Amino acid sequence: MSVIIKYFVHGTTTDNLVHKATGWNDGELSEKGKGQVLDLKEKIDLNEIDFVISSDLKRAVDSANYIFKNSKKIIYDERIRECNYGDLNGKDNSLVKYEEHIDNSFPNGESLKDVEKRVRNFCNYLLQNYDGKTIALVSHKAPQLALDVLTKNITWEKAINQDWRKTKNWKPGWTYEI
Numbered sequence: 001m002s003v004i005i006k007y008f009v010h011g012t013t014t015d016n017l018v019h020k021a022t023g024w025n026d027g028e029l030s031e032k033g034k035g036q037v038l039d040l041k042e043k044i045d046l047n048e049i050d051f052v053i054s055s056d057l058k059r060a061v062d063s064a065n066y067i068f069k070n071s072k073k074i075i076y077d078e079r080i081r082e083c084n085y086g087d088l089n090g091k092d093n094s095l096v097k098y099e100e101h102i103d104n105s106f107p108n109g110e111s112l113k114d115v116e117k118r119v120r121n122f123c124n125y126l127l128q129n130y131d132g133k134t135i136a137l138v139s140h141k142a143p144q145l146a147l148d149v150l151t152k153n154i155t156w157e158k159a160i161n162q163d164w165r166k167t168k169n170w171k172p173g174w175t176y177e178i
Contacts, residue, residue, distance in 0.1 A: 009141070084114075
């Protein structure tokens, strides 16, 4: 049993531009973000993808629609939402320290291990229902790091330190096999 995941992160939001951590707030794609996802659409081989699953938060929904609307079925799933930063949703990025919230929840939010649990549940669902399929996921930072932890058998610390957002190594999609 296996499922191939083509992982796409949502486009830049208006919050990203002013260094805010959107978290579970919906967030709006900026003009830059709209351009990014439209450009991404040109770099994807749609024939490789059976269908799309997107986070149900607005910035991911909008990104998925810009990229895949009218070409692929899109399903929305709350299990691949961003980490809930609780009291820090919509606050300055500098306050959201992933390293400090691997095991400990953000105030009135969740921990990265909580995100990992959601993503593990989601992956089990994919294996049970979509064996042999290739699925595009449109989601966020913490779920992608959870996929790194789950599929590469690495620690959260290593996933955080190797994150493309730190290394500036963006790609038009990442491939994971579960």
